Amino acid sequence: MKDDGQRPTEARAPMPIVVEDVSFTYPSGTHALRGVSLRVSPGEAVAIVGENGAGKTTLVKHLNGLLKPGTGRVTIGDWDTREHTVAKMAARVGYVFQNPDDQIVERTVGDEVAFGPRRLGQPAAEQQANVAAALATVGLTEAAKTHPYDLTAPQRKLVTLASVLAMRTPIVIFDEPTMGQDARGVALIGDIVDRLKAEGRTVLTITHDIDFCAAHFGRAIVMADGQVLADGPAADVLTRADVLATTNVEPPQLVRLAQALRLKRAPLTVEEFVAEVVGSE
Amino acid sequence: MSTSFSLYIPRESGMHRLHPLTKLALVAFCLVLGLFLPGVWLTYLVFLLIIVPLAAWAGVLPPFLRAAFKTALPVVISVFLVQGLFWPGGTPILHLGPLSLKQEGLQFAIRSAGRFITVVSSFLLLTFTTRPDGLMLALSQRGFPNSIAYIMLATMQIVPRFQAKANTILDAQRSRGLETEGNLLVRLRALLPLVQPLLLGSIVDIEERAIALEVRAFGRQGPKTSLLVLRDTPAQRVLRWLLLLGMLAVIGWRLYLAIAPRLAA
Numbered sequence: 099m100k101d102d103g104q105r106p107t108e109a110r111a112p113m114p115i116v117v118e119d120v121s122f123t124y125p126s127g128t129h130a131l132r133g134v135s136l137r138v139s140p141g142e143a144v145a146i147v148g149e150n151g152a153g154k155t156t157l158v159k160h161l162n163g164l165l166k167p168g169t170g171r172v173t174i175g176d177w178d179t180r181e182h183t184v185a186k187m188a189a190r191v192g193y194v195f196q197n198p199d200d201q202i203v204e205r206t207v208g209d210e211v212a213f214g215p216r217r218l219g220q221p222a223a224e225q226q227a228n229v230a231a232a233l234a235t236v237g238l239t240e241a242a243k244t245h246p247y248d249l250t251a252p253q254r255k256l257v258t259l260a261s262v263l264a265m266r267t268p269i270v271i272f273d274e275p276t277m278g279q280d281a282r283g284v285a286l287i288g289d290i291v292d293r294l295k296a297e298g299r300t301v302l303t304i305t306h307d308i309d310f311c312a313a314h315f316g317r318a319i320v321m322a323d324g325q326v327l328a329d330g331p332a333a334d335v336l337t338r339a340d341v342l343a344t345t346n347v348e349p350p351q352l353v354r355l356a357q358a359l360r361l362k363r364a365p366l367t368v369e370e371f372v373a374e375v376v377g378s379e
Numbered sequence: 380m381s382t383s384f385s386l387y388i389p390r391e392s393g394m395h396r397l398h399p400l401t402k403l404a405l406v407a408f409c410l411v412l413g414l415f416l417p418g419v420w421l422t423y424l425v426f427l428l429i430i431v432p433l434a435a436w437a438g439v440l441p442p443f444l445r446a447a448f449k450t451a452l453p454v455v456i457s458v459f460l461v462q463g464l465f466w467p468g469g470t471p472i473l474h475l476g477p478l479s480l481k482q483e484g485l486q487f488a489i490r491s492a493g494r495f496i497t498v499v500s501s502f503l504l505l506t507f508t509t510r511p512d513g514l515m516l517a518l519s520q521r522g523f524p525n526s527i528a529y530i531m532l533a534t535m536q537i538v539p540r541f542q543a544k545a546n547t548i549l550d551a552q553r554s555r556g557l558e559t560e561g562n563l564l565v566r567l568r569a570l571l572p573l574v575q576p577l578l579l580g581s582i583v584d585i586e587e588r589a590i591a592l593e594v595r596a597f598g599r600q601g602p603k604t605s606l607l608v609l610r611d612t613p614a615q616r617v618l619r620w621l622l623l624l625g626m627l628a629v630i631g632w633r634l635y636l637a638i639a640p641r642l643a644a
């Protein structure tokens with residue numbers, strides 16, 4: 099595919115996400131968001147949890163303009179999502195869809211990963227470097243010439259992850275990144291999230307994998323019925339079993355174990371757990 | 380069976396409560412009228428006096444008219460342009476530069492458009508008011524092979540399935556910077572990347588659905604049970620026979636009109 103070079107790459111300046119009193123109703127009449135407000139600072143790692151139908155996907159689709167607020171306002175940096183096309187918003191917000199087969203359009207893994215960078219108008223040399231780096235990050239360098247459909251489903255998911263990483267957007271959104279992945283895949287995706295955080299990029303994920311959320315995300319937002327039930331440090335939010343129960347989410351395993359052992363503090367990582375147990379003896 | 384991927388609109392209407400075969404007979408009757416009635420304007424009367432009132436009775440008139448309009452309009456416009464302007468020979472009634480609008484072409488276009496509108500709106504009426512699984516069950520109960528009933532059901536469901544999948548794929552590409560908003564050329568270029576995932580995805584989807592059906596004993600011989608209970612009444616059975624007779628009468632009348640001049644000669 100030809101490099102159209104129409105748009106310069108968006109500068110990786112800090113891009114706060116501001117959602118102001120957003121409500122959204124689908125044409126079917128479903129009220130998917132009801133007065134949601136939140137602010138995500140540059141470099142934050144935020145996990146959005148909640149049962150199916152809570153409004154998680156509807157919320158993140160507002161962040162790159164796929165959905166426009168019925169009422170309220172969403173801004174990414176100085177851009178109001180209402181005033182820009184989704185294609186333009188893609189320079190600031192990368193979005194990895196849940197089902198890789200909805201995203202893959204090219205005949206080779208390399209071309210697939212280069213799809214976004216080409217559309218964003220990255221210069222050829224930068225594009226090649228970004229594609230190579232993204233493929234290396236997900237461990238698919240050797241598969242660059244392979245047809246994506248010759249890979250397994252979890253590998254295709256990694257291709258879609260790489261295709262968004264190569265866009266080098268200041269904000270990256272994952273929709274259920276660990277779904278269908280084995281332990282190695284989950285660990286790899288966790289490493290990618292950690293790397294993005296280290297680079298100062300903002301990472302948001304929708305997930306039902308509460309242990310993944312606890313291990314890699316500093317902030318958790320709990321949603322139910324189109325509203326934010328709880329929003330704060332993951333260490334606080336993910337220990338509130340009562341809040342999580344209202345949206346059918348169980349606290350992380352370590353938290354449940356710590357609560358069963360009546361430890362003073364509910365740790366989110368194995369290291370914290372061990373320290374807590376050793377400290378209490 | 381889920382109805383989320385069909386065009387079915389749930390309503391508490393008399394039309395919805397009719398047995399699926401009664402609705403199928405009504406639609407078949409409208410189709411026969413639309414395709415076999417002579418003249419230019421009668422098919423429009425079928426649409427206005429039978430199909431539209433039935434849609435209103437079913438409580439689905441606004442979405443029905445929207446869908447019929449959106450489906451039929453491109454075809455109707457192209458039929459009028461092609462047949463009206465490029466009819467070989469004929470009587471010109473309006474000159475448009477090097478082209479001219481021909482009376483015969485216009486008449487043919489009006490007749491063809493009327494037939495197309497009747498066919499499209501009949502099928503829309505059926506799909507808007509009939510649960511796909513209800514229709515499949517009704518056909519199976521009448522000895523229709525399950526596999527053919529399934530093909531009919533899948534056909535009824537394919538349009539909204541395709542639409543939903545195409546929208547998701549398009550969203551994924553827009554999210555990676557593919558511009559889809561703008562002039563016609565931009566939109567056409569945007570559609571190209573959709574084709575491969577849409578077709579591949581649909582083939583995979585169809586295969587997975589077929590396997591899922593097979594592992595749940597779809598191909599098993601012998602009687603089957605269903606949670607869905609279809610209500611039929613003697614009045615509806617009579618109506619179906621009357622509609623069948625009506626269809627045969629219309630076809631017979633049309634054949635007579637075609638053959639009579641030759642017999643007289």
